[in-house]
Amino acid sequence: MSQKYKTFTEGRLLKALEKKWPNGFWRSGNEWDGRKKGNTVWAGAEDSDVTWGKNGLPLFNYWVEDYEEHHYTFGVHNKFRQWLEDRGWWSEWNDPGTIFFYKN
Numbered sequence: 001m002s003q004k005y006k007t008f009t010e011g012r013l014l015k016a017l018e019k020k021w022p023n024g025f026w027r028s029g030n031e032w033d034g035r036k037k038g039n040t041v042w043a044g045a046e047d048s049d050v051t052w053g054k055n056g057l058p059l060f061n062y063w064v065e066d067y068e069e070h071h072y073t074f075g076v077h078n079k080f081r082q083w084l085e086d087r088g089w090w091s092e093w094n095d096p097g098t099i100f101f102y103k104n
Contacts, residue, residue: 005087013087014041026043029041041089043098045075045093088103090102090104
């Protein structure tokens with residue numbers, strides 16, 4: 001894992017996500033069930049309009065079968081995964097429409 005930036009706080013990551021992908025569903029993990037989690041971001045993964053680059057592929061595709069990992073690794077667009085890791089975070093699916101990001 002390479003990290004180009006100082007690790008982002010939850011708030012800073014949410015602001016960066018909202019700025020870069022304003023159509024996305026980005027929330028503090030605390031909003032998931034009301035319990036304080038800290039350093040968790042909840043993302044909606046069903047919106048195919050949230051893409052990498054203009055006319056790009058969706059950031060998330062739970063059902064993709066990209067076994068050679070050309071575009072996705074475990075359903076997360078490789079460039080987005082790297083963007084997230086560069087800021088000190090990683091992702092994990094909750095269900096096909098919900099993905100969480102956790103601080104390293």
